[in-house]
Amino acid sequence: MLPVYQNDDKKSFAYVSLHKRWPVLIGQAVNDIRIETSQLPDGPKKDEAESIITQMEAVQNSVAQNLPIEPITADVYDKDEYNKFVFKPNSTETYKWSERGWLDCECLIYRKLQIVVESSKHWRGYDYFARMKNDTFVKSSSAVSTLANRYHKIYNEFKSKESEVSPEALKIVTHELLQTCLWGNATDLSLLVTVSMEELRALQVSAAAREKESVLDNDFEDVWKQLNSEKGGRVDIILDNSGFELYTDLVFTLFLLDSGLAEQVVLHPKTLPWMISDVLPTDLPTIIGMLTDPSSFPDSREDLDFIAGKLHQYLNDGQLLLRTSPFWVTSVPYWEIKPNGILGGDAIYRDLRCSKLAIFKGDLNYRKLTGDCVWPYDTPFRTAIKDLATTGIPVLALRTVKADVIVGLEPGRGEQLDKEWKENHPDDEPHAWAWGGKYAVVSFNK
Numbered sequence: 001m002l003p004v005y006q007n008d009d010k011k012s013f014a015y016v017s018l019h020k021r022w023p024v025l026i027g028q029a030v031n032d033i034r035i036e037t038s039q040l041p042d043g044p045k046k047d048e049a050e051s052i053i054t055q056m057e058a059v060q061n062s063v064a065q066n067l068p069i070e071p072i073t074a075d076v077y078d079k080d081e082y083n084k085f086v087f088k089p090n091s092t093e094t095y096k097w098s099e100r101g102w103l104d105c106e107c108l109i110y111r112k113l114q115i116v117v118e119s120s121k122h123w124r125g126y127d128y129f130a131r132m133k134n135d136t137f138v139k140s141s142s143a144v145s146t147l148a149n150r151y152h153k154i155y156n157e158f159k160s161k162e163s164e165v166s167p168e169a170l171k172i173v174t175h176e177l178l179q180t181c182l183w184g185n186a187t188d189l190s191l192l193v194t195v196s197m198e199e200l201r202a203l204q205v206s207a208a209a210r211e212k213e214s215v216l217d218n219d220f221e222d223v224w225k226q227l228n229s230e231k232g233g234r235v236d237i238i239l240d241n242s243g244f245e246l247y248t249d250l251v252f253t254l255f256l257l258d259s260g261l262a263e264q265v266v267l268h269p270k271t272l273p274w275m276i277s278d279v280l281p282t283d284l285p286t287i288i289g290m291l292t293d294p295s296s297f298p299d300s301r302e303d304l305d306f307i308a309g310k311l312h313q314y315l316n317d318g319q320l321l322l323r324t325s326p327f328w329v330t331s332v333p334y335w336e337i338k339p340n341g342i343l344g345g346d347a348i349y350r351d352l353r354c355s356k357l358a359i360f361k362g363d364l365n366y367r368k369l370t371g372d373c374v375w376p377y378d379t380p381f382r383t384a385i386k387d388l389a390t391t392g393i394p395v396l397a398l399r400t401v402k403a404d405v406i407v408g409l410e411p412g413r414g415e416q417l418d419k420e421w422k423e424n425h426p427d428d429e430p431h432a433w434a435w436g437g438k439y440a441v442v443s444f445n446k
């Protein structure tokens, strides 16, 4: 069994996460609850906020001081799974944060914050990251308008054709919109702790020209073959971030349904506030509502109303569905998406077996697909996703690279990137090229 990335490994982004990112992100949740509370009238909800803040700050302190991890005591479905890794073998002592794996700890932090809120009386279901998600979405308004205008044009062009649209034209647009979904993923709020607004805008700029150099494993041709293998069918998107990224996913969804490449699209959001910016079910109506609101998006009104109208139509007639599962917010690898997979992996397996293409968006989904293991760079994607590779589920990972794990590279390519990075950034770890969202993978397996 390969080791996973560890929090005490200074060569890994895990180390930066534990020491810099996690205390800050917990602070952001606390800050949001303070803002929300300041707007509340006196009463029990306001009174309860203090206890929530105290409990969240205890988690923050535990991480910042690298204390022994408090086990989960609430009676929740994934308690045993987490505590198994929190406790030292045959002991009542627990490990410190620095002594455990990155992926498990990162998931556990979000789980702990949510348990605090879920155990409350007046704050259950409250999303303490919603304010940040929505504020950031508004700031991407020029990219939002540009994409609405672009898709509206594509739609009208296809509709005005008297005969059926050629497969070549469909392929070109599929490629363009998949690129948008891919690079829209660069807007990940959990990384904004260290990224300026200007850099964010630069990341969002349509990046087709970067493809050759930046997409280190590119299976687009196979993805197209799979999508075009038959008309109709169901496409699944295991979502990552809300805001601009969700919007790009929704535009791609419209294209799949409008073109007939899919008859149904199922979106899979998270069930608890997750990695700051991840989509919750409530984000979908919020985002669509914002698109129709001229005070959020004053430009390209006709195009945005068109996009929002089409989304409403597909939601109403059941061609666009949301489906939730707590499986997506456990810390187990997606190797558990198989018959008898644990913590709901079995049900996901049975569901995704009906899919023509299951698109896994973003960095965290990729880490779970590959188990966040220290795989050699040139490991085939098929090898790294283990049992999932033989389920028959057509898997597409669409990910800008913002963590350590990466597979599917041509032999020598990863080592070359290490060498180049070290030459240009002598103070960095050689592998730091993989942390900033500059590179991406479009990895497919069936």
Ligand SMILES: [Mg+2]
Residues within 6 Å of the ligand: 188, 190, 240, 241, 274, 275, 277, 278, 362, 364
């Ligand atoms: Mg995310």
